[in-house]
Amino acid sequence: MRRIPARVFGASLSRRNFLRAGGVLAVGLGAVGLEVAHTHAAGPTVPGNSLDPTLPSSWIEIHPDNTVLMRTGKSDFGQGTVYTAYRQIVAEELSVPFEAITTVVQGDTDRTPDGSGAFDFLGSGMPNIRKAAAYTYQALLGLASDHLGVPKDKLTVTDGVVSGGGKSISYGDLVKDQQLKLTIPVSGDLTGIGGLSVEGNPPMKQVSEYKIIGKSFQNSVTRSKVTAKETWVTDVRLPGMLHGRVLHPKTLGSKLISAGALDKTKFPTAQLIVKGNLVAVVSPSEWEAIQAAEAVAGSTQWTEWKGLPGNADLFRHLRDDMDWKSTPVTKAPTNKGNVEAALRSARKKLSATYQLSYMKHAPIGPSMAVADVSPDGMVHVHTHTQNPQQLRAEIAMMLKSTPDHVVVHTYSGPGHYGRSNGGNAGAEDEAVLLSQATGKPVRVQWMRADDMQWSTQSPAAFSDVQLAIDDNGKLAAYQIDHYMPAMQDDRLVGAVLAGLPTQPAPYVVADSIASTSNDLQDPWTYPTTPNLLEHGHGTFQVGQQASPTAIGLRDHSMRTPGQFQQNYPRELAISEAAALAGADAIQFRIDHSTDERAIGVLKAVREASGWQTHPSPQPAASATGSATVTGRGVALMFRSQTWWACVAEVSVTPSTGVIVVDKVTVAVDPGIVINPQQLKRQIQGGTVMGIGIALMEEVAFDQSSVTTDDWIAYPIPSMADLPEINVVLVHNPKVGTYGAGSEAANALAAPAIAAAFHDATGKNIRRLPMKPAYVQAVLSS
Amino acid sequence: MATITVNGVRHEVHAPGDTPLLYILRNELLLTGPQFGCGLAQCGACSVLIDGKETRSCAVALSDITPKQEITTLEGLSARWSEQMHLPAEEAKTTLHPVQQAWIDEQTPQCGFCQNGMMIKATELLESNPKPTVAQIKAAFTTSGPSPNVCRCGTYTAIIEAVQHAGQLMVEGK
Numbered sequence: 001m002r003r004i005p006a007r008v009f010g011a012s013l014s015r016r017n018f019l020r021a022g023g024v025l026a027v028g029l030g031a032v033g034l035e036v037a038h039t040h041a042a043g044p045t046v047p048g049n050s051l052d053p054t055l056p057s058s059w060i061e062i063h064p065d066n067t068v069l070m071r072t073g074k075s076d077f078g079q080g081t082v083y084t085a086y087r088q089i090v091a092e093e094l095s096v097p098f099e100a101i102t103t104v105v106q107g108d109t110d111r112t113p114d115g116s117g118a119f120d121f122l123g124s125g126m127p128n129i130r131k132a133a134a135y136t137y138q139a140l141l142g143l144a145s146d147h148l149g150v151p152k153d154k155l156t157v158t159d160g161v162v163s164g165g166g167k168s169i170s171y172g173d174l175v176k177d178q179q180l181k182l183t184i185p186v187s188g189d190l191t192g193i194g195g196l197s198v199e200g201n202p203p204m205k206q207v208s209e210y211k212i213i214g215k216s217f218q219n220s221v222t223r224s225k226v227t228a229k230e231t232w233v234t235d236v237r238l239p240g241m242l243h244g245r246v247l248h249p250k251t252l253g254s255k256l257i258s259a260g261a262l263d264k265t266k267f268p269t270a271q272l273i274v275k276g277n278l279v280a281v282v283s284p285s286e287w288e289a290i291q292a293a294e295a296v297a298g299s300t301q302w303t304e305w306k307g308l309p310g311n312a313d314l315f316r317h318l319r320d321d322m323d324w325k326s327t328p329v330t331k332a333p334t335n336k337g338n339v340e341a342a343l344r345s346a347r348k349k350l351s352a353t354y355q356l357s358y359m360k361h362a363p364i365g366p367s368m369a370v371a372d373v374s375p376d377g378m379v380h381v382h383t384h385t386q387n388p389q390q391l392r393a394e395i396a397m398m399l400k401s402t403p404d405h406v407v408v409h410t411y412s413g414p415g416h417y418g419r420s421n422g423g424n425a426g427a428e429d430e431a432v433l434l435s436q437a438t439g440k441p442v443r444v445q446w447m448r449a450d451d452m453q454w455s456t457q458s459p460a461a462f463s464d465v466q467l468a469i470d471d472n473g474k475l476a477a478y479q480i481d482h483y484m485p486a487m488q489d490d491r492l493v494g495a496v497l498a499g500l501p502t503q504p505a506p507y508v509v510a511d512s513i514a515s516t517s518n519d520l521q522d523p524w525t526y527p528t529t530p531n532l533l534e535h536g537h538g539t540f541q542v543g544q545q546a547s548p549t550a551i552g553l554r555d556h557s558m559r560t561p562g563q564f565q566q567n568y569p570r571e572l573a574i575s576e577a578a579a580l581a582g583a584d585a586i587q588f589r590i591d592h593s594t595d596e597r598a599i600g601v602l603k604a605v606r607e608a609s610g611w612q613t614h615p616s617p618q619p620a621a622s623a624t625g626s627a628t629v630t631g632r633g634v635a636l637m638f639r640s641q642t643w644w645a646c647v648a649e650v651s652v653t654p655s656t657g658v659i660v661v662d663k664v665t666v667a668v669d670p671g672i673v674i675n676p677q678q679l680k681r682q683i684q685g686g687t688v689m690g691i692g693i694a695l696m697e698e699v700a701f702d703q704s705s706v707t708t709d710d711w712i713a714y715p716i717p718s719m720a721d722l723p724e725i726n727v728v729l730v731h732n733p734k735v736g737t738y739g740a741g742s743e744a745a746n747a748l749a750a751p752a753i754a755a756a757f758h759d760a761t762g763k764n765i766r767r768l769p770m771k772p773a774y775v776q777a778v779l780s781s
Numbered sequence: 782m783a784t785i786t787v788n789g790v791r792h793e794v795h796a797p798g799d800t801p802l803l804y805i806l807r808n809e810l811l812l813t814g815p816q817f818g819c820g821l822a823q824c825g826a827c828s829v830l831i832d833g834k835e836t837r838s839c840a841v842a843l844s845d846i847t848p849k850q851e852i853t854t855l856e857g858l859s860a861r862w863s864e865q866m867h868l869p870a871e872e873a874k875t876t877l878h879p880v881q882q883a884w885i886d887e888q889t890p891q892c893g894f895c896q897n898g899m900m901i902k903a904t905e906l907l908e909s910n911p912k913p914t915v916a917q918i919k920a921a922f923t924t925s926g927p928s929p930n931v932c933r934c935g936t937y938t939a940i941i942e943a944v945q946h947a948g949q950l951m952v953e954g955k
Contacts, residue, residue, distance in 0.1 A: 415933060711824055
């Protein structure tokens with residue numbers, strides 16, 4: 001019996017007293033700091049994980065054949081991070097080849113350990129899986145030291161083979177014919193927004209020793225997706241499964257008067273289901289379900305409701321009619337000086353309001369899920385969700401059950417860009433209710449209009465800026481007041497319609513994701529400014545309080561949530577401040593920066609874009625005529641330990657109001673670049689979404705409903721809108737962390753494009769989207 | 782009942798004539814490469830080739846298809862290429878269509894949900910023009926069909942690079 005190191009940097013390793021064929025080193029969950037509600041009486045596990053409580057759910061398994069399995073609760077949403085960067089991180093910390101990690105298990109509530117959402121994958125450089133791998137590495141070193149009789153610090157590891165004292169042994173041989181269990185400390189709430197965190201500080205591989213991080217490994221699921229081998233959520237079929245279509249109410253505040261009749265002669269196998277205000281049709285035939293739903297919808301009666309302002313009146317309504325007083329104002333920790341006095345005494349001043357319309361996440365595939373509710377109350381949900389553990393908790397709440405009765409299985413699906421993080425994507429809860437009602441598995445597929453009209457949106461917002469320039473052309477004072485309705489409505493909409501329990505609608509509360517509070521999300525990046533005031537004003541969702549079902553325009557986080565709504569006005573105002581100071585917009589930013597990484601990305605983007613230094617507007621600027629004028633603008637952002645700078649070059653035709661984005665250059669310093677090709681692809685894609693947000697995307701609504709119900713009414717960029725995109729990756733290993741937040745790419749374009757418009761035309765444009773009619777109005781003002 | 786030919790195989794389909802082809806492919810034939818995106822021929826996620834032409838399967842009724850029309854789905858792309866190249870059976874088994882290979886090499890998809898239609902469109906284009914210019918690629922993906930083929934992840938740069946790469950592979954006969 002070999003001695004096993006008892007504790008390794010806070011982790012404890014034990015050997016089971018039985019052998020299992022093959023043997024394995026499984027790194028499991030420890031119960032340290034785990035919330036009581038999620039601690040199983042029988043041992044260190046979490047309720048409802050179907051893993052054997054005596055075999056803690058594994059993060060990482062080392063197999064006798066030298067292959068490695070890893071598990072993460074994070075779902076892949078197309079970023080590929082769990083299949084590329086995560087694998088590289090684990091391989092690096094374990095000192096095994098990238099290819100040795102043959103299996104990545106992600107998402108499912110019963111097969112993965114840590115929960116949380118498909119955001120912030122790299123968690124300021126310390127994702128759970130990195131620490132789990134580091135603990136595992138130490139345990140393997142301990143085993144090898146014991147086996148080889150060589151002290152740990154005299155051992156070296158190359159490609160999963162430990163050497164020392166002239167001897168060597170592979171990881172596979174170290175774990176062969178043994179059942180080893182490493183228990184590591186974790187804390188947190190499995191079904192909460194953040195899930196569990198691995199605790200402690202195991203030693204990490206030195207950045208200078210990296211061999212795998214920094215290389216462009218390919219995403220392993222690409223092949224199965226492009227060869228039609230992937231099992232998408234849309235492909236899930238269960239025996240006896242019915243197809244469901246939900247007849248969503250006529251307006252966002254309607255209640256059901258009477259459901260229409262289902263004509264059984266026309267639709268013999270269809271069935272109508274009504275639960276509160278949730279009306280649906282199910283059928284073994286998808287086409288029959290679609291047609292029957294349409295027919296029933298035609299004769300279904302709903303109450304009228306006119307509780308929305310209509311988007312033409314949105315910004316007046318937001319400022320004048322919304323309750324901005326009930327929710328405490330948030331203040332930036334960087335606020336300083338006396339802005340009021342500085343504004344009073346300054347000669348060069350700017351006072352302006354910036355506005356952003358509602359936008360849609362607009363996945364290419366509408367919300368869709370399959371649910372199977374057993375007579376014993378077990379619920380299986382097959383879906384594509386950004387936070388399976390939170391979804392399970394929400395479903396359990398709806399059913400007045402407990403999370404251990406709900407298993408969420410995740411599959412590849414259309415990217416959601418933030419909206420399904422609270423489980424509120426729509427079809428999941430509806431599928432559960434329809435399965436419960438029919439006793440059969442039900443597949444609910446939202447149609448395009450359902451998705452456009454009944455999904456959440458990225459909230460509209462406006463910001464008031466006042467700033468002053470001193471006699472030296474420097475920013476003397478800056479004040480910004482951000483106004484935005486609540487951003488995170490995690491209610492399951494099917495549960496709301498059915499009158500079942502949900503999370504509360506956004507309300508005035510401290511420290512909750514459901515709060516109406518408008519937190520300051522965009523770190524101030526110009527520290528030389530002597531007087532600074534940043535405030536966040538929050539309120540309820542538009543229409544929420546006027547709706548008898550408390551629905552209204554539900555909002556949910558969308559890529560760079562909240563920070564986009566704050567960075568767009570901030571960066572556009574800084575470009576205007578530079579113009580007011582008679583300064584070049586990049587040099588002005590550099591002159592107000594102290595962080596060398598900020599200055600680094602600004603210089604990098606200046607050089608890579610071929611930026612011509614001059615104050616805006618450029619000398620040939622024109623606001624009239626049919627001749628095209630050109631301009632360039634810049635934007636800067638700090639997000640998740642990563643610095644971003646973006647230059648947009650545009651052509652404007654004043655007579656038509658059409659803005660064309662010709663070229664976008666993005667410079668990014670995330671610290672350590674893990675996978676250059678994947679990061680570049682993410683940034684290229686985000687830039688395209690950013691152009692859509694800047695130029696064309698706007699949720700339109702009347703007093704009752706969202707009216708942009710298809711791709712014609714809500715256009716997103718096509719290839720025709722694609723500019724030349726130049727991505728500059730600033731690999732900065734001395735920072736020592738993996739910066740996160742490639743989603744920031746989608747936030748950079750709008751303020752840079754608006755600044756470029758001013759450079760081209762001499763006119764300030766301060767509302768998104770910059771559609772031609774609005775552009776023409778700005779140009780003729 | 783109707784007879785349709787998909788990926789070289791004839792199928793007898795029992796479904797109402799007004800059923801969109803998409804549901805026949807996905808639910809009856811279990812060919813799930815085409816995806817439901819809009820049901821309105823506005824996005825391209827459901828595209829298939831019908832006699833070589835990119836067609837939105839959500840907007841074609843079963844009764845409008847004749848048995849002689851050759852329907853190719855994403856599942857049939859590799860065989861389509863092998864047949865065009867007269868590859869021996871053994872080689873055909875492991876050969877991907879150059880479009881698929883290029884999509885992997887260029888790491889084109891993000892979420893990948895729209896990429897079925899993108900690859901179908903690319904195949905249609907490259908079969909008639911293996912060396913398209915960027916302008917021709919942009920035209921193919923925006924104006925040649927009932928709507929642009931749209932990608933919410935914004936992978937258009939990667940698609941253009943992959944189309945050019947695939948064209949190169951096709952010219953080389955790989």
